[in-house]
Amino acid sequence: xxxxxxxxxxxxxxxxxxxxxxxxxxxxxxxxxxxxxxxxxxxxxxxxxxxxxxxxxxxxxxxxxxxxxxxxxxxxxxxxxxxxxxxxxxxxxxxxxxxxxxxxxxxxxxxxxxxxxxxxxxxxxxxxxxxxxxxxxxxxxxxxxxxxxxxxxxxxxxxxxxxxxxxxxxxxxxxxxxxxxxxxxxxxxxxxxxxxxxxxxxxxxxxxxxxxxxxxxxxxxxxxxxxxxxxxxxxxxxxxxxxxxxxxxxxxxxxxxxxxxxxxxxxxxxxxxxxxxxxxxxxxxxxxxxxxxxxxxxxxxx
Numbered sequence: 112x113x114x115x116x117x118x119x120x121x122x123x124x125x126x127x128x129x130x131x132x133x134x135x136x137x138x139x140x141x142x143x144x145x146x147x148x149x150x151x152x153x154x155x156x157x158x159x160x161x162x163x164x165x166x167x168x169x170x171x172x173x174x175x176x177x178x179x180x181x182x183x184x185x186x187x188x189x190x191x192x193x194x195x196x197x198x199x200x201x202x203x204x205x206x207x208x209x210x211x212x213x214x215x216x217x218x219x220x221x222x223x224x225x226x227x228x229x230x231x232x233x234x235x236x237x238x239x240x241x242x243x244x245x246x247x248x249x250x251x252x253x254x255x256x257x258x259x260x261x262x263x264x265x266x267x268x269x270x271x272x273x274x275x276x277x278x279x280x281x282x283x284x285x286x287x288x289x290x291x292x293x294x295x296x297x298x299x300x301x302x303x304x305x306x307x308x309x310x311x312x313x314x315x316x317x318x319x320x321x322x323x324x325x326x327x328x329x330x331x332x333x334x335x336x337x338x339x340x341x342x343x344x345x346x347x348x349x350x351x352x353x354x355x356x357x358x359x360x361x362x363x364x365x366x367x368x369x370x371x372x373x374x375x376x377x378x379x380x381x382x383x384x385x386x387x388x389x390x391x392x393x394x395x396x397x398x399x400x401x402x403x404x405x406x407x408x409x410x411x412x413x
Contacts, residue, residue, distance in 0.1 A: 169199065
C-alpha cells in the first residue's frame with residue numbers, strides 16, 4: 112500500500128521454499144514436520160541446520176481459550192533459536208495480527224505473522240473484520256481462514272449444540288457475504304485458507320476466489336479431520352491453483368493422543384502424507400505443525 116513499508120507475504124515466502132521443504136517427505140528421506148516436533152533436545156541444541164529458514168504456517172500459542180504450551184513470544188523465541196525464518200499464529204477465535212506485532216517487538220531474528228478466522232467470535236463472514244485486521248500496526252495480518260470450529264463440516268463431524276457459519280446456500284452456491292470477504296481478500300492481497308470447510312464447499316470457495324482474482328489459496332490440513340479430502344479432491348484443488356497443507360498434528364491424533372481434544376480425531380500416519388504428496392506433487396504442498404497444545408509440550412520442546 113502507498114506510504115506503508117512493504118513486508119513480504121508469508122505465503123509468498125513459503126511458496127518459494129515449499130519444494131525443498133516437502134521434497135524430503137515425498138522421496139522418503141524423512142519429514143521436516145517430524146523433526147520439528149519429535150526431538151526432545153530442541154530446547155538445548157540451539158540452531159539446527161535442518162531447520163534453517165523453515166516457516167511454520169500453523170502455530171498455536173497462548174493466550175487462548177484452549178490450553179497452550181507457550182505464549183506468542185515464547186514460541187517465537189523457540190523457533191528463532193532453532194533457526195526458523197517465520198511463523199504464522201493461528202487462533203480459532205481471535206485476530207492474531209496484533210499479537211504478531213508484539214511478538215516481533217519482543218523477539219529478534221524471526222518474522223511473525225497473523226490473520227483472522229471467520230468463526231462467530233469475529234462475526235462470521237465479516238468483511239469489515241478482515242479489513243480491520245489488515246490495518247493493525249505493522250500490517251502483519253496476512254491470512255484469512257474460513258470457518259473452522261463453526262464450519263458445517265466441523266459440526267457434522269463433531270456435533271455440539273450450536274449452529275454453523277454457513278458459506279454456501281442450499282443450492283451449493285457461495286453466499287453473498289462470502290463473496291464480499293473474497294473481494295476484500297483480493298483487494299488486500301491476502302492469503303485464503305479454507306479452514307474446516309467440507310471438500311465440496313472448499314472447492315466452491317476456491318473456484319470463486321480464483322474468479323475474483325485471489326492468488327494465494329491453501330487447503331487447510333487437508334488429510335485431517337473434519338474434512339479429510341480425497342486425493343482426487345486435492346488434485347482438483349491444485350488444478351484450481353491451490354496448495355495443500357499437511358500438518359504433523361495429524362500423526363499424533365487418535366485414541367492415544369496426549370491432547371484430549373485430539374482423541375476423537377482420525378490418526379493420519381506419515382505414510383498417508385507421503386502417498387498424498389507424491390500424488391499431488393511436492394511443489395503443490397506445504398508442511399506445517401498445527402502444534403502448541405499444552406499436552407504436547409514434551410513433544411515440542413522438552
